Amino acid sequence: MSWGLVWFRNDLRVRDHEALLTACLEHAGRIIPVYVFDKRQVGPHARTRLGQFSKCSTPRAQFLVEAVQDLANTLRTHYRGMQLLVYKNALPENVIPKLIAELSTEKQVHVGAVYYHREVCSEERAVEDALRAALCALNQRGELPAVTLRALDGSSTLYHADDLPSGASVGNMPPVFTSWRKLVEKGARIRAPLPMPDPAKVQPLPLSLGCDPIPTCAREVIGDNCEQARLRHRVPWTLPDDATSRVDPRHACPFRGGESAAQERVQAYTFGTDAIARYKATRNGLLGTEYSTKWSPYLALGNVTPRQLYAVLRRYETERPEKKGISTYWVLFELEWRDFFRFTAMRYGNALFWRRGLQAVLRGDPQVAGPSKTWRQDAVLLDRWQTGMTGFPLVDANQRELLATGWMSNRGRQNVASFLTKDLEIDWRLGAEWFESLLLDYDACSNYGNWQYAAGVGLDPRADRHFDVIRQARMYDPEGHYMRRWLPELESCTDWSQVLHLHEHYPEYPAPVVRHLHGGRKNLDDAANAPKCSVRGTKSGSRGRRQTKQTGKPHREPGWMRQAHTGAVDILDNRDGSAALEQNRQTVLDAYLRSQKR
Numbered sequence: 001m002s003w004g005l006v007w008f009r010n011d012l013r014v015r016d017h018e019a020l021l022t023a024c025l026e027h028a029g030r031i032i033p034v035y036v037f038d039k040r041q042v043g044p045h046a047r048t049r050l051g052q053f054s055k056c057s058t059p060r061a062q063f064l065v066e067a068v069q070d071l072a073n074t075l076r077t078h079y080r081g082m083q084l085l086v087y088k089n090a091l092p093e094n095v096i097p098k099l100i101a102e103l104s105t106e107k108q109v110h111v112g113a114v115y116y117h118r119e120v121c122s123e124e125r126a127v128e129d130a131l132r133a134a135l136c137a138l139n140q141r142g143e144l145p146a147v148t149l150r151a152l153d154g155s156s157t158l159y160h161a162d163d164l165p166s167g168a169s170v171g172n173m174p175p176v177f178t179s180w181r182k183l184v185e186k187g188a189r190i191r192a193p194l195p196m197p198d199p200a201k202v203q204p205l206p207l208s209l210g211c212d213p214i215p216t217c218a219r220e221v222i223g224d225n226c227e228q229a230r231l232r233h234r235v236p237w238t239l240p241d242d243a244t245s246r247v248d249p250r251h252a253c254p255f256r257g258g259e260s261a262a263q264e265r266v267q268a269y270t271f272g273t274d275a276i277a278r279y280k281a282t283r284n285g286l287l288g289t290e291y292s293t294k295w296s297p298y299l300a301l302g303n304v305t306p307r308q309l310y311a312v313l314r315r316y317e318t319e320r321p322e323k324k325g326i327s328t329y330w331v332l333f334e335l336e337w338r339d340f341f342r343f344t345a346m347r348y349g350n351a352l353f354w355r356r357g358l359q360a361v362l363r364g365d366p367q368v369a370g371p372s373k374t375w376r377q378d379a380v381l382l383d384r385w386q387t388g389m390t391g392f393p394l395v396d397a398n399q400r401e402l403l404a405t406g407w408m409s410n411r412g413r414q415n416v417a418s419f420l421t422k423d424l425e426i427d428w429r430l431g432a433e434w435f436e437s438l439l440l441d442y443d444a445c446s447n448y449g450n451w452q453y454a455a456g457v458g459l460d461p462r463a464d465r466h467f468d469v470i471r472q473a474r475m476y477d478p479e480g481h482y483m484r485r486w487l488p489e490l491e492s493c494t495d496w497s498q499v500l501h502l503h504e505h506y507p508e509y510p511a512p513v514v515r516h517l518h519g520g521r522k523n524l525d526d527a528a529n530a531p532k533c534s535v536r537g538t539k540s541g542s543r544g545r546r547q548t549k550q551t552g553k554p555h556r557e558p559g560w561m562r563q564a565h566t567g568a569v570d571i572l573d574n575r576d577g578s579a580a581l582e583q584n585r586q587t588v589l590d591a592y593l594r595s596q597k598r
């Protein structure tokens with residue numbers, strides 16, 4: 001009887017795991033579990049394409065390491081010492097065929113099939129193709145008997161693609177979320193989660209195999225390749241060594257990776273604290289563990305599945321009828337957004353990453369048509385946004401939280417994304433890559449899909465959506481509790497009414513980098529002689545012109561900022577972009593530090 005090799009990917013769990021269960025059923029429980037830290041995604045040299053940011057910084061790498069440790073423990077304890085074979089800084093398409101060949105020739109263990117869950121986006125699918133090609137090549141050279149590749153859908157979505165009604169199927173889906181949602185809510189069912197394989201029927205390999213030791217911390221997989229390590233010594237605010245959500249006491253939630261922690265979090269948010277019953281009212285919060293579910297990091301790594309969550313929501317409604325309200329539906333609604341982005345990625349493929357986005361596809365020929373928006377590529381402004389030094393406190397607080405912990409609330413994400421794309425008019429893909437580097441819950445479909453929305457190049461029927469970050473701060477952090485937590489320069493601030501002038505009263509806090517005029521971005525340099533203006537609330541996302549208020553005060557701009565502006569480089573048109581950017585960042589920092597000393 002042959003063995004089934006289960007290749008774990010973003011599905012680090014044993015429950016509701018179609019690949020694991022199918023492998024057990026088809027191989028009478030003879031299972032070899034494998035996990036590879038793919039060096040293109042999580043490794044000492046993995047970098048994003050445009051911005052050259054670390055592809056996986058410390059918080060997520062740490063969360064991932066914990067999830068792998070947890071999976072290894074679960075397999076060992078539930079399945080009589082079963083060993084999870086782990087490989088670091090490696091490529092699945094090299095490691096897996098080599099392992100299968102060695103097992104066959106040296107241990108007389110024949111692997112009949114490799115089981116895994118199919119992914120959606122091109123980088124992940126390319127790995128699947130490379131693995132298939134490598135196994136075929138070995139087979140053709142006679143070095144390996146035939147091995148079947150069993151790609152399964154798994155439970156990464158709430159609705160299974162096969163269960164979508166015809167009008168909402170992947171090939172046919174309407175491009176607007178609301179239309180799609182109405183169709184699926186009416187015509188699709190949600191499958192029950194699968195059980196974990198019965199321990200009595202699982203057989204671990206009766207020998208120990210050589211592989212890498214399971215990493216104990218992020219540094220063992222990414223080394224110093226993280227944005228925190230690069231920025232720690234040059235941001236003028238505290239960024240702890242090996243920043244993670246647990247190390248930094250200002251965290252919103254002390255995230256720990258893994259299926260066990262996911263179950264604890266789901267239990268705590270539902271039956272534990274009943275916070276779920278208040279979700280609709282609290283979901284736009286910025287501070288604390290309970291304003292939203294915080295399930296996204298676990299979903300991203302597959303520590304829990306949307307179908308398991310749905311089952312818990314239904315059970316909660318049944319067992320706590322007195323708490324039943326709109327909130328459980330609202331969480332389901334958000335999970336449907338997640339599905340929508342995933343099915344959109346299946347449908348439109350790489351358009352998810354195009355500068356002109358899915359709008360280009362909808363408008364016809366993707367190469368020719370599409371909005372002709374020109375994005376700025378100002379390295380200095382980008383750097384100020386990344387390091388939480390824009391002079392707009394809501395943006396800065398959120399960006400610092402992200403850098404220090406890997407977490408940012410949904411409200412925060414919408415604001416910082418709108419600010420980057422609509423106020424600074426910087427290429428949205430750089431923002432998306434920054435999130436890719438840092439977010440604990442990074443998920444290609446949700447991340448790039450949401451960024452396209454924010455930038456107005458997605459499937460959003462309202463492409464002019466804009467968040468007024470001053471007004472948003474007034475609405476969602478009126479007392480400034482959140483901003484004070486992350487901005488020590490403004491620790492004693494109690495009056496948030498003159499946001500554009502905070503630096504005049506708190507000199508350590510930077511002056512605003514722009515006047516925040518949506519659609520007419522102006523550097524302070526450009527506007528130095530213009531009368532001061534502050535934005536007064538036109539409705540967020542409104543089409544109307546913004547009103548300005550004359551204050552008559554002369555504008556004063558610190559010298560270091562002028563220097564920063566003149567030092568800007570076009571990082572994408574520059575062949576040696578990353579080196580120039582780094583040099584430029586250093587110039588900005590030096591100027592900033594000099595200005596602080598004076």
Ligand SMILES: Cc1cc2nc3c(=O)[nH]c(=O)nc-3n(C[C@H](O)[C@H](O)[C@H](O)COP(=O)(O)OP(=O)(O)OC[C@H]3O[C@@H](n4cnc5c(N)ncnc54)[C@H](O)[C@@H]3O)c2cc1C
Pocket residue numbers: 283292293294295296297299300331334335337338341408409410411413414417435439441442443444446447448450451454
């Ligand atoms: C610019 C930008 C980038 C984003 N990048 C990501 C990302 O990389 N990964 C990610 O999971 N989410 C992303 N989101 C969506 C959303 O911000 C997070 O899912 C949410 O903040 C996670 O917190 P939570 O689990 O407490 O969510 P809750 O509010 O409790 O929602 C429950 C679940 O619904 C899903 N969900 C909620 N909102 C969205 C949404 N807008 N899009 C897709 N799914 C949603 C998530 O799986 C979430 O866990 C992004 C949003 C924006 C505006």
